[in-house]
Structures are given as structure tokens and as C-alpha cells.
Amino acid sequence: MTDWIPTLPESRQPIYLRLADAIEKAIISSELAPGAKLPPQRNLAFDLGVTLGTVTRAYQTARERGLLTGEVGRGTFVRNGEEAESSNLSSNSDPVFGMLGKRYSSTPQSKGPLIFSSTSAPNVGQMEAIKATFENTVAKDEHRLIDYVRRLPPSWSEAGARWLSMGGWQPNPESTFATNGADPAILAAMATVAAPGERIVMETPTYKCAAQAIGLIGRIPIAGQCDEEGLRPDEFERLCARQHPRAVFLMPALQNPTLATMSETRRREIVEIARRHNVWIIEDNVYGSLLDDHFTPLAALAPERTFHLSSLSKAVAAGLRVGWMNCPPGQAARAASAHKLLAGPKSFMQAQLGAEIVLSGAADDIRKNVKEELAGRHALTCRYLEGFEFSSNPHMPFFWIKLPEQWSSSSFVKAAEAHGIRVDSEDEYKPVRSETQLHRVRIGVSAVPDRDKLEQGLTVLSNLLHNGAASYETFA
Structure with a gap:
């Protein structure tokens, strides 16, 4: 291993870019020779007095420039000439897998508008782990990529149960299935519990795609008034008594867009009303995945009627398009079928990649x-x-x-x-x-x-x- 500690120049440029530039400069000057092993990320972070995420992001950027290569368990190395030439050749000949070795900027260079309308996970260098998992999956399961997904690996449900668990609640893997993100899961849950023309209560304001999903499949949205904790119990009771909805869509943990969070008392009140009026609960916990593990989800309070869903989009990477949904007893097969018909079959690559990233701890x-x-x-x-x-x-x-x-x-x-x-x-x-x-x-x-x-x-x-x-x- 090379004992290399760079000096980073003072600049308004982000630290990870300065470190990536220092790696490139050291390679050009032969300070870092071809094949040299770079310091472990945690060690370099300590030596430089920066976060581990900063070094991870810098290594990722240098790798995307075609400067570095690495293998899980072995470390990160300076590319030698043959590797660089092979990488460039593969990137020109193969538009999908070849791009892994092609130099490109991790920061979009578009001169279009600044996007303050999205909430996807920020770039923190996660592509290093995602790429390593991707390459390992392709090498290990390449035969699975040329056929339909005919049997669902148990690991997909196990990963979902692990990712969805919070507040002491551990969902049953047998009632959990992988989805193509949170939006298709919402659509599938609504189609599972409500027939065309039936009503679904929604907080107002609420997540826009959920409201669009209701209209797309012919169900009728009902706006429920909220306070600082979300849907008001008296309002929910009134709507249930007068309009007889089949389901309610809720985001009890850090609601989008109000950031309202239901107290445990409020959650128990909502659950009691739903039970009394036989209303299904669709619980979107996509932002709850960013909370510390202390919030008890509705699915833990009413497992017999709650569809609980989340994804990797806010906490890992939105482009993976991987999520999971835990269903009430006896509803998983029907919901999975609705998901397949409405959103298309699951991609083996997506679901396997998401499962391995979760189960590995990455x-x-x-x-x-x-x-x-x-x-x-x-x-x-x-x-x-x-x-x-x-x-x-x-x-x-x-x-x-x-x-x-x-x-x-x-x-x-x-x-x-x-x-x-x-x-x-x-x-x-x-x-x-x-x-x-x-x-x-x-x-x-x-x-x-x-x-x-x-x-x-x-x-x-x-x-x-x-x-x-x-x-x-x-x-x-």
C-alpha cells in the first residue's frame, strides 16, 4: 500500500473534487505509479481530517475519470496502461457495460435550470459501492439477465424486510415483495384494495403522484383536512361515516410536503377509526427511512390492514428504482400481481442489485x-x-x-x-x-x-x- 497523503489547495471547490484532482495530478507526475494501491478510505479520511463520505466520493470521481480501479475486499489501485486502454476500448464498443470504465464527470454539466423540485438522494460517493455490487452481480448472475424473472429469490424479500424495519417493528419477509420503486407500490396497493369508483382518503396537501395514481386507475380521491400532526381524527371519522372510503393513504413520518409527523397517540386514533370502519391503510414511509430508528409505523399498530412501503430513492440512490412493500396477511400475492400488471415485471438486475446493497450493509x-x-x-x-x-x-x-x-x-x-x-x-x-x-x-x-x-x-x-x-x- 502506498503511504500517500496529499496536500489539498485552499479553494471554494468541494473537498472531494480537490482530492480527486490531487489523485490525478499525482498520477500524471508519477508520484502514484501504475498499479499502486491507494490508502484505505477510512485511513485517508483520518489523515486529512475529512469525512469518510468525502474520500469515498473523491475515489469514485477519480474512478469515473478512468484513473483508478478496485475490487471489493482488495482495495483501490491506480490503473495501469493496459487497463486504461482496455477500458477505453470497452467503453467505445459496449454502450452499457463499457461505460463503467469511461471517464465522465459525476456532476451534471447541463446548462439547464437548477432542480430544486426533486428530493432524490444527494451524491455522497455511493456510486463506488453501487458499481462494485453491479459488477459482482453481472459476473455472478449473468445467466439470469437473459431471461424473465420466473422465481423470486428469497433474498429480495429478506432485504425488503430489513430495509422496512423500524421502531422495533420487523416485517415478515413472506408478506414483503420487491417493487419498481415507491410509486408503483402505491399504485398496486390502491388497485388491490379499492375497485373503480371507490373512494380513497388522502391528506391535503399530499404527495402529488399518489393523487395522480388514484385518478389513473379510476378511484376517487377524498381530501382530508390536516393539522400539525397530519390527518385529523375528527375529519377522518367524518369522512368514513359519510363517504365510506375503502382506504386511506398516509405519510405519518415526515409527510410530504408539510413535514408533519404523527404522534403515537394520533397514530393509534387513526388506526382505531380505520378498524371501526373497515378501512385499509396505505402507509408511505419513503422519507421515514431517513429518521432515526424510534418511530413506530402504522403497520406495527395495525398489521391486519396496513400496506407499508418504502424505497432506496431518498436514502441511497433514486436511479436504482428499487422499493419494497409489506402487505397484510393474505394480500401479498394479489398486490404483487397488481404491481406486475400495472408497472411491468420486475427487472432482475434492479431487484438483485437493491437486495445485495441492503443485505451487505452498504x-x-x-x-x-x-x-x-x-x-x-x-x-x-x-x-x-x-x-x-x-x-x-x-x-x-x-x-x-x-x-x-x-x-x-x-x-x-x-x-x-x-x-x-x-x-x-x-x-x-x-x-x-x-x-x-x-x-x-x-x-x-x-x-x-x-x-x-x-x-x-x-x-x-x-x-x-x-x-x-x-x-x-x-x-x-
Whole structure:
């Protein structure tokens, strides 16, 4: 192993990029020879006084530049000339697997708008672990990639049960199946429990794709009024008594977009009403995966009627498109069939990759780094929003902002877009048409490539908030 400790220049550039540049410079100058083994990431992080995630991200960036190679259990090495030439050849000849060795930037170079409307997991160097798992899966199970998935490996359900568990609740793997992300799981659960024309209660405001899913399959959304803890029990009781819904869709842990979280008392009240009126519960816990393990899900309180779902999109990587759903007894086969018919069969590569990342412990390591990065972005964003009313959480990827006087939600969204920034209007989160105006917008802080870009966008948004609607001129 090479005893190499670089000196990083002072710069506004992110530390991981400075470290990746230092690796490239050392290779060019022959300070790092072809085939040299780099220091273990944890050791280098200690020597440099930075986080493990920073070094992981730097190694990933250098690997994407074609400078490094590595194997799980062996370490990270400087590529030799033959490897680099072979990598370039494979990247030109094979558009899929060859790109793993092709040099490209991990930071999007698009000159399009800054995306403050997404909440995908930020880049914390997770591609190093994902690529290693991908390559191992292809090498080990290549014969499984040329055929349909005819039998579901037990490991897929075991991984799902592990990822969904929280607050002392351990779901049964036999009632858990892999999905193509959270959205298809929501769609499948709704189709499983409600027939066309039947009603489903939704918090208002709520996740926009869930409301769209209800309309797509011919079910009818009912808007339930909320308070600071989410759906009000008296409102839920009234809707159940008068409109007889078949199901209720809830996000009890850090609701999207309000960030409301139900107390245990509130959760028990909702469960008791659902039992009394025989209403199914669809529990979306995709943001709950970013919470510390203390929240008891609805599925633990009412396992006989709760479909509990989550995915890797917020805590690991959105592009994997892997999730899981735990079902009430006797409902898993029906829900899995609905998922297949509505969202298509599961991809072996996706489901196997997701399962191995979870079962190996890599997902937990990535989640820890994601939460650390989100906490840093949260602190930065709070500085720019000082003096304004908003809801947030240090481990959450978005803010729910109350706009100052004169701004409407739609006009603020247009003003931000005119400055090259996409944010979400409150109308995106209304399950039904409503005259109620909250005068809020949601901004996501995780999908922006890095903190420099985040700060660039926050400067614009802060100026718009401070200067008011009069600062934005529209033309008829």
C-alpha cells in the first residue's frame, strides 16, 4: 500500500473534487505509479481530517475519470496502461457495460435550470459501492439477465424486510415483495384494495403522484383536512361515516410536503377509526427511512390492514428504482400481481442489485453519509431563509416555505423559473381542486449537484423572498 497523503489547495471547490484532482495530478507526475494501491478510505479520511463520505466520493470521481480501479475486499489501485486502454476500448464498443470504465464527470454539466423540485438522494460517493455490487452481480448472475424473472429469490424479500424495519417493528419477509420503486407500490396497493369508483382518503396537501395514481386507475380521491400532526381524527371519522372510503393513504413520518409527523397517540386514533370502519391503510414511509430508528409505523399498530412501503430513492440512490412493500396477511400475492400488471415485471438486475446493497450493509453506510450531507445542506439553507417561516428537518431533503405578503405560490414559481430555478407550487400537492390557498412552495435541496450550486440557487431564492413580487416583472 502506498503511504500517500496529499496536500489539498485552499479553494471554494468541494473537498472531494480537490482530492480527486490531487489523485490525478499525482498520477500524471508519477508520484502514484501504475498499479499502486491507494490508502484505505477510512485511513485517508483520518489523515486529512475529512469525512469518510468525502474520500469515498473523491475515489469514485477519480474512478469515473478512468484513473483508478478496485475490487471489493482488495482495495483501490491506480490503473495501469493496459487497463486504461482496455477500458477505453470497452467503453467505445459496449454502450452499457463499457461505460463503467469511461471517464465522465459525476456532476451534471447541463446548462439547464437548477432542480430544486426533486428530493432524490444527494451524491455522497455511493456510486463506488453501487458499481462494485453491479459488477459482482453481472459476473455472478449473468445467466439470469437473459431471461424473465420466473422465481423470486428469497433474498429480495429478506432485504425488503430489513430495509422496512423500524421502531422495533420487523416485517415478515413472506408478506414483503420487491417493487419498481415507491410509486408503483402505491399504485398496486390502491388497485388491490379499492375497485373503480371507490373512494380513497388522502391528506391535503399530499404527495402529488399518489393523487395522480388514484385518478389513473379510476378511484376517487377524498381530501382530508390536516393539522400539525397530519390527518385529523375528527375529519377522518367524518369522512368514513359519510363517504365510506375503502382506504386511506398516509405519510405519518415526515409527510410530504408539510413535514408533519404523527404522534403515537394520533397514530393509534387513526388506526382505531380505520378498524371501526373497515378501512385499509396505505402507509408511505419513503422519507421515514431517513429518521432515526424510534418511530413506530402504522403497520406495527395495525398489521391486519396496513400496506407499508418504502424505497432506496431518498436514502441511497433514486436511479436504482428499487422499493419494497409489506402487505397484510393474505394480500401479498394479489398486490404483487397488481404491481406486475400495472408497472411491468420486475427487472432482475434492479431487484438483485437493491437486495445485495441492503443485505451487505452498504445501504446503511450510504444512508449515514446521505443524512450527514443533508444536515450540511439544511444548515446552509436555513441561513438563507432566516427571517422567513418554513418547516424543515435536518435529515430531510426539502423545505416547506410560507411566502411573504404579495407573493402567490404560482407567481413565485414563475419568478424562480425565470431565474433558472425549478421549485414546486403548492398546487402540485392538492389531491383535489381547492380554493384554499396556503401561499407556500416546496424547495428540494438534495438533487442540486453540490453545495456551491445549492448556494447559487439559494441566493436567487432568498433575493426573491426579500424583494417581493414587485421585483418580478411579467409581460402580457
